[in-house]
Each structure stands twice: as structure tokens, then as C-alpha cells.
Amino acid sequence: MVHIAIIGGTGVYDPSILKNVYDDKMNTPYGEVAYKIGEFGDKKIAFIPRHGSHHSIPPHLINYRANIWAIKKLGVGHIIATTAVGSLNERMKPGDFVLVDQFLDFTKNRVSTFYEGGDRGVVHLDVTEPYCPKLRSFIEQAAQQLNLPIHNGGVYVCTDGPRFETPAEIKMFKQLGGDLVGMTNVPEVVLANEAEMCYSTISMVTNFAAGISPQVLTHAEVLEIMAENGEKIKKLIMRSIENINIKDDSCKCRKMLAEYGGFKL
Template identity: 70%
Template sequence: MMKIAIIGGTGVYDPQILNNIRDQEIATPYGVVRFKSGEYAGKEVAFLPRHGSNHSIPPHLINYRANIWAMKKVGVQNIIATTAVGSLNLAMKPGDFVLIDQFLDFIKNRTTTFYEGGERGVAHLDVTTPYCPSVRSLLAEIASRLGIALHQQGTYVCTEGPRFETPAEIKMFAKLGGDVVGMTNVPEVILAREAEICYATVSMVTNFAAGISPQPLTHQEVVEAMAANSENIKKLILSAIESLEPETDCACKHALAEYGGFKL
């Protein structure tokens, strides 16, 4: 059973960090999900490239509910997600890693819950701690041990995309307390918590955001920045997989206890 999953963001498409790679396909109520599975450190791991293997799915059209449902269905209890982000915080420079602990939700047209009434009913999810403290703590410890620079806290501003943000929006987000900006972490983090999966996000700063950056933003610079730091992200994730103990109890696994727990 696959108890650990990697959800790879922009620039993290390659499942070759795993051994014995196999193609997998899971049917969900929201559509079919295709992903890879492999092994590392004696553990079976799911690898799901969020945008597709060729970056063919834009942020606003990713089937977030199907992805998280599929991971839950195959037995995943821990998800390590990567995201490429622009920085609003001068202390978080291009090339830095940020261990996200909060988010600001500026998405517009995405469904953010599995509970829309009907047979599943309605659930009001607590997101005081949206990212798993246990997995975050492990990632911070490993980064320190490996000598990888990592900011242990950061607020992720999620926008709809696929366009980049205006300088005026970036000023607003910074005033509201945002540190980094991206297009994919919401609703992924919310759905993972509803599904009672321990979820953590490692964001890599690829550029300063609009109005802070001295030049216009391009997708190519994001991809190039991720590639330049790919070895560090691989080391961090693989070391975390070695140390993760998916069966360990955690508050994330009881996020919907009030509603009888999450049911597929």
C-alpha cells in the first residue's frame, strides 16, 4: 500500500527519484487520475505531477478533488507537495525554500470541498493549522541536517492564474501578510485536510513578484530556477521519505472527527 505521496509542482515532474516505477490509474467520483508509483527506502511512494508530466494542465483546471481522492483511495497518509512561488518578502530570495504554515485564499472558480451537501452532507473544516506540524517539523530538521537553507514559516497567497499578478495586487498581498505567491496550493491543502491526510508544502522561490522584480516575469525563468535547485529539493524529499513513519497518529488524521471522519 502507498502511504506516502509526492505531489510535484512546476519543475518537479520526474519520478526517476524513485525505483521500480510503475504507471497507475485510479477512478474517482471526479474523474480518472493517472500517476506513477515507485519505491524508496523500502517504502512504496506515489508520484503525482500536479500539472501533468508535460505541464499541460493550467493551475485553474487542475482536478484537485480527483487527485486528493485518488491518493486517499490508494492508502496515502502523508503528502509532501512542492510549489514554485514568487516572493513578496525580501528576506525570501530566489533559490530559497519556504516551509509554508499559512495561506491566504484568492482563488475564484475552484471547488474547495468534498462536502457540497446531498449524500455527503456539509462539513465545516477547521484550518487553524492547515499544514501538518509533524511533517513540517521533520522537513525543517532534515533541511538543517543537510545544510539546505529553509525558512521555517511562510504565508502562501494563492491566486487563480494562469496569469501572473499585477504590482498593485502584490502590494496588497504584502500588506495582508503574504510572503510568497503561487497558483496551486489552494484548494489542494484544504482537500488534503478534509481527507485527513498529513500534508506539507515546500515552496521554492523562483523570482521576486511583479513590481519587486526588476524585469517582467516569465514562465521560463520559473522552470530554470526550479531546475537549478532540483538536487536540493530531491535530497530534502528523499530524506524525508526515509524518516517518515506514516502510521504515526496525528491531529490531521482526525480533522473531521466531528463528522465521523472522512469516508470515500
């Protein structure tokens, strides 16, 4: 059984951190998923590169349902996801980490449920707390132990991409209470909740968003900040994994669909 999954980019994964690493793949009802499995201490870890191993999948074409289904099938109880984000909040500066606790969904063409009627039926998921408070506390503790700048709480605005947002959109998102803007966290977080797993996102601020930043946004800028902070986020994830109590399955995240008889693969 795999205990913890990491969903993120290649900058997060370092083979020297895990032991006995191997590649594997799984067929799901939504398509094939490739991933790596390794060990860290007494915990088995799965890693899925959200955009593919060569960053070849744009955010609006990521197979979110296949990824989450495969993670659940592996027996995972906790998911740590990483995202690169632009900031709408001057307190959340480039290089900071943010543990988001709410989202605003501005995606238009993504399926955000495993339950579309038919044999699987329909469910209405409660997303009062979409990001697991317990898991966020483990990660916050790890950041404090490593003396890394982190904000526990923030509103993630999710857009379709792959283009960056306009200054007018950013102004609107900020007025609506958004702190960060990115392109990948929805429907991933929703599907993880449906699949009854504890899920938390570590968002790395790579830039101030359009209209706030004094310069034109580029993907190279994002990659530069990611590279500068790559070692920090890897250390943060590994220390978080040390802190996680994998034997505790009492979290309410594990019972999100209790009234429907639980999540069924």
C-alpha cells in the first residue's frame, strides 16, 4: 500500500531523496496514469508529474480524474500537491509558500466530479473545508521547523489557462477576495475530496499577477523562481512526510461521502 502521494512538477522530485524508486503505470476508467513509487523512511510514496514528465500537458488538458483515481487505487490516504502561483496579495511575496484553504473556480470546461449519473449516480459534495486542516498543520509545522516563510490560509483563484490573466481579471479576482491565481488546483482538490483522501496544496508564489507586477509576465520567470526554491520545497515536503501520522484515519476527509455509502472505485 502507498501511504502518501505527491502531485507536482519535476522540480519537486529528486530520486536521491527516496529509496527503491521504480516507474509504474495504471489503467483507470479515465485513461492511463504513469507515476513513480519510492520509499521515505517507513512510508511508501507515489509521485505524479501533473504536466507530464516533460511539462508537455497544458493545465486545461490534464487528466485530473485519472490521476486522482490512480492515487486512490494505490491506497493513498494523504496527497501533497504543489502549484506555482501568481500573487494578488502584497503580503504573499515571490518565494513565499502558501497553504491555501479556499478556492474560487473560474474554470469553464473541466469535469469536476466522478459522479455524472448513470451507474455511479450523483453526489453533492460538501466543500466547506476543501483543504485538509490536519494535513495543512503538518506542513505548517514542517515549514516552521525549517524556518521557511509560509502562510497558512489563502484563497486560490483557478483559471483555465494556459494564458496568463489580464489586469482586469486580476483586479476582479482581488475584489472577490482572491489571494493567489493559478491554473491547476480545480478540479484536482474537488476530486480528491470525492475520493475521500486528505489533500493539501503547497503553493509557491513565483510572481505578482498582471497589473500588480511592474513587468510583463513570462513562463521563464516562473521557472526561475521554481529553480531558486526547488531545494526548499523538496525539504518542506520531506519534512512534512516525516510529520504525517499515516496510521490516523480519523480525519473527516476520509468520510466525505459517508451519506452516499463512501467512495467506490
